[in-house]
Amino acid sequence: MAATIDRAARARRRRRGLAAGAAVLALSSVLTACSESSAKPVLTWYINPDPDPPPDFEGAFGLDGIAERCSTDEYDIVTEQLPTSANEQRIQLMRRLAANDSSIDLMSIDPVYTAEFSEAGYLAEFSEADQEEIAGNKLQGALESATWNDRLVAAPQWANTQxxxxxxxxxxxxxxxxxxxxxxxxxxxxxxxxxxxxxxxxxxxxxxxxxxxxxxxxxxxxxxxxxxxxxxxxxxxxxxxxxxxxxxxxxxxxxxxxxxxxxxxxxxxxxxxxxxxxxxxxxxxxxxxxxxxxxxxxxxxxxxxxxxxxxxxxxPPTGGINIGIGAFSDHEKEAIEAAKCITSTDNQVTYATETGGMPTAEDAYDAEKLRELYPPELLALFQESIDEGGPRPVTPxxxxxxxxxxxxxxxxxxxxxxxxxxxxxxxxxxxxxxxxx
Amino acid sequence: MSTGATTATPAAAEKARKGTSDRSRAENRLGLKLVAPAVILMLLVTAYPMLRALYLSLFKYRLSAPDDREFVGLNNYVTVLTDSLWWGDVFNTVVIMVITVAFELVIGFAFAMVMHRVVFARGIIRTSILIPYGIITVVSAFAWQFAFSLNNGFVNGWLPFIGEDFNWFGDKWPAMIAIMVSEIWKTTPFMSLLLLAGLAQVSEDTIEAAKVDGATWWQRLWKVILPNMKAAIMVAVLFRALDAFRIFDNIFVMTRGAQDTESVSFLTYRQIIEQFELGMGSALSVLLFLSVLLIAYLLVKLFKVDLASARGER
The missing domain is CATH 3.40.190.10 (Periplasmic binding protein-like II)
Known part of the structure; x- marks a missing residue:
């Protein structure tokens, strides 16, 4: 948030610098508003913090990397960091959503709180077609954690197990x-x-x-x-x-x-x-x-x-992260498309190799990049644990x-x-x- | 602060009744007009949230289920007041308040004497005594948490009678001690600052006179200095006691209420912020407010100080 506000504020200040009088100033801010609305939308994705990248890593790492790769000609995705603990992530998101915060387009939610968010009406709904598309290749365990009242309410991004x-x-x-x-x-x-x-x-x-x-x-x-x-x-x-x-x-x-x-x-x-x-x-x-x-x-x-x-x-305990769409987002359609990209098999494989957060997509486990990094029997154990693991009760x-x-x-x-x-x-x-x- | 205002009001009212001249009545009216904007602003920013909390405390209301709001009357209060968790937390809070204020009063008074009497390097000594108060509570809490920490702390190494692997945060009373040490370290300077102000008001002449009469240092302290700064001591104790009763930061950082070290404020925080129980949390904050009022009332009664007379208004 801070970074984007700073940038926007600086840009506005620069623009305003040209104006001398109050009237001109008012006019310029109207123009600013106009030019901003016609520009391509910026989707804000509230993310859980990633581990630090290795010292020799170049480019955007982890979730920032995904945000960069999933930005298109239609929209840009920027990330905002949530606190480290799952409970504090929940508190911050919940309080913002309770105040109808439209700046939350995409959010990373711990699966155990997905039901609570959905029940409160803070997650935008996926259409039947979108639900099918997202569920397509995902592991059963991951899907269950993103389902509430028989509907898929979030897109499983990565899975975790002990x-x-x-x-x-x-x-x-x-x-x-x-x-x-x-x-x-x-x-x-x-x-x-x-x-x-x-x-x-x-x-x-x-x-x-x-x-x-x-x-x-x-x-x-x-x-x-x-x-x-x-x-x-x-x-x-x-x-x-x-x-x-x-x-x-x-x-x-x-x-x-x-x-x-x-x-x-x-x-x-x-x-x-x-x-x-x-x-x-x-x-x-x-x-x-x-x-x-x-x-x-x-x-x-x-x-x-x-x-x-x-x-x-x-x-085995299971966990991970689901991607939810903010119910008050001004760019719901774009955000759903972005969520599909974020949870795509390619991005899941890259994320797993970078941070160790395991894929929710079944086919990702066959990816060459992942097999190079993890012994095959470990990958099989991950998959087995996620599939046969015990999710925490899905309840608000x-x-x-x-x-x-x-x-x-x-x-x-x-x-x-x-x-x-x-x-x-x-x-x-x-x-x-x-x-x- | 508020107690100062309430004790001053009867005095002002009495004066107003006695005052007969048109001039003084006009002055009063002007006075009211002058304070009105401030009073209205105060009401907006303090009375509104308070009344709102009072209203919300009558509901069962979760932020995560906003449509299920339900009027339950005084049920939340009954639940709280019959719950052992509330009374346990009240006990913790009172223990922290009594012990920390007692320590702060003694150490703070010693510091105040030092700051008052010191003749050399006055600025440096006064500043160094005040430094802990300039540090943000959260920061000092983290510092003390690291100091007491099992993995990277130094306290176990420094204390000869404590084992190397003693976990200060593994049990209730050691954790309470750690919390209180942090609280005392952080706020003693504030206490000494208030006491220093009181000390400066004690006239040197009376102390000299006592000295001439043959009073020992101890007698001068107990019979001359302390009685003369009773009002300052009361203000210091009152401020600190009310602050200590609302202790939150140290507990939040050091234990998060684990090992039964939760205070009343922390309980309120957990209900409202963590569990989104706006109704129950509001009931708790109303009770917290009433507790603070009660403590203030008891302290004022205990010290038998009339703040109006202490200020020389009567």
Whole structure:
């Protein structure tokens, strides 16, 4: 925003400099307005921040690169950065949209908040034809996260999933065979034996509820069900699956395998701990490969997300970014075309090679460029995890659920066998509006 | 500020009643006309949002579901006042307020004495005492967060009785200490500035007289200096207590309310900004406002200071 305003303001000032009197000044601003409206429209795309480009990278990187490549003779796309955390991105977009901000043409939205935006009426609708065109080649998991009330309401741009990243040397020392599925229990014990850590996201934020959701789904449960009923949805945390999840958190919190900063850890600190002296195992997103494969000199291993219950397939967390069209945009038609370009297979492949955000388009995984960069078995694992992973519940109340869960499941050393029951009761009260969260 | 105005009003009204001459009545009318624009502006920018909050607090209203707005009467207040989270946060806030203001008062008074009595390098000493107050709270909060941080902080290394891997933000009370240290460091200079103003008003003659009468330094402090700057102390404590009760920045930066370190302001912020619960959040902000009024009232009663007389109006 700042950059474009500055540029526009400077241009206006220059133009105004020619005018001497107030009348001329008024006339010139009228002329400015006229000339601006006849020029080609500028679409503003609110993006989530990209990682820094490598030092030897030339040209526009990541999302800026996509914006540049998708600008046409009909319109230009400029990007505006949102805050780093998904929740703050949601807050900023939501507040702007609540005030009918027409400057939001395109926006990157975390899939978990897509339903909330759509339900509030802040996303422009795609026509049937557009929905079909966008959905065409996308992975099922990615499409589900962009669908609300049986309509595709956003275009899945890139997908993310968590893997178990590990040091091959540590796994070997612990005698852990990671070609076979492992359980959380095995993982924690292996780390204890080798005096290493299992690094996870434990701060009081949404990322920790992602972990809880994966644990509960891995045991065949859900946090909530009956999402179509809105506030009257059914709270399911108080179940065997919920208790099993609490057991694992309790086990980790009481173990030498936890990071000392567990109650405040996030993706970044987990990464740092994993790269440090006591690093052993880590649950983290796909971008870890690009950042650490070279640095760890062949010691970086990967496997599917660990099982909550032995023998029951794990439900790896999935995430990513969807592209939504602002409901108050003055350039809706152009923005939909731009969204198609942004989420095209070519741009997805380039984005994956640059930043590690994985494609949502199935055919992108066969692209030569991607195969050069990632080992084929890793690409296959990404695809498998995204397809079979456990999405977070698609509901406008996700943020409320997150806060209610955090109220009872954080800090980790307060989690006991009663946590599942207490959090179910609390969440129910919160949804009824009887409790503050 | 507002308490100053309210205590002054009865005095002014009394005068107006007593004053019989046409001239003084005309003066009063002119006075009213002169303040009217300011009062109207104040009403627009303060009273309107306050009344609006009061109105919104009677609704169940989410920004993300604007069409589902529903009138619920005083329900939001009942929910808040029967909720353990609210009372827990009130407790946290009161603890932070009492402890930080107590520390600030003592340290601030010592600083004020230094600034008042210092004879050499006066400018430099006064400036260096005031520097923390010139730093933005968010910046000082980040600085202290880094200082206490497990990964790159220096506090664990400096304190001999604390282990190297002690996580200050891993538990409630250590985190509260970190928050309060940051708050005290940041605002003590403000306290000392207000106290310095009070100290400057204590007449040297009375102190000299006490000295001649054989009073010790301690007696002079307790019997002469402190009673004479009671009004200044009250203003300082009042300002700081109200500020401390509304503590937000330090908590936002250092813990984000984790480990049960949430304050009332932070709870309000979370309801309105993070969860878009405009109704519930408004109810909370109304309660926050009432709490601040109550604290101001209690402090004024406690100090038994008549600000009008302190200003020499009576």
């Amino acid at each position: 893997l178990l990243w590990y040091r091959k040397s540590v796994a070997e020392k612990a005698g852990l065979n990671l070609d076979e599925p492992v359980t959380w229990d095995q993982l924690i014990k292996a780390a204890e034996e080798t005096e290493t850590r299992v690094s996870v996201q434990g701060n009081k934020y949404e990322g920790y509820v992602v972990l809880l959701n994966a644990l509960i789904q891995g045991a065949g449960g859900e946090i909530v069900s009956g999402l179509g009923r809105g506030e009257e949805m059914t709270v399911e945390v108080d179940s065997d699956a919920g208790k099993k999840a609490a057991e694992i958190i309790e086990q980790l919190a009481g173990s030498s395998a936890k990071d000392p900063d567990l109650p405040v850890s996030n993706e970044g600190t987990a990464e740092a701990n994993f790269a440090g002296d006591n690093g052993g195992f880590m649950l983290n997103w796909t971008y870890i490969f690009l950042g650490h494969n070279e640095a760890l000199e062949g010691d970086l291993g990967w496997a599917r997300y660990p099982q909550t219950v032995e023998g029951e397939p794990s439900k 109340y996700w943020a409320t659920i997150v806060n209610a869960m955090l109220g009872k499941w954080h800090p980790q050393d307060s989690v006991t066998e009663n946590t599942a029951e207490q959090s179910a009761e609390f969440l129910q009260n919160v949804l009824n509006g009887d409790s503050l969260v």
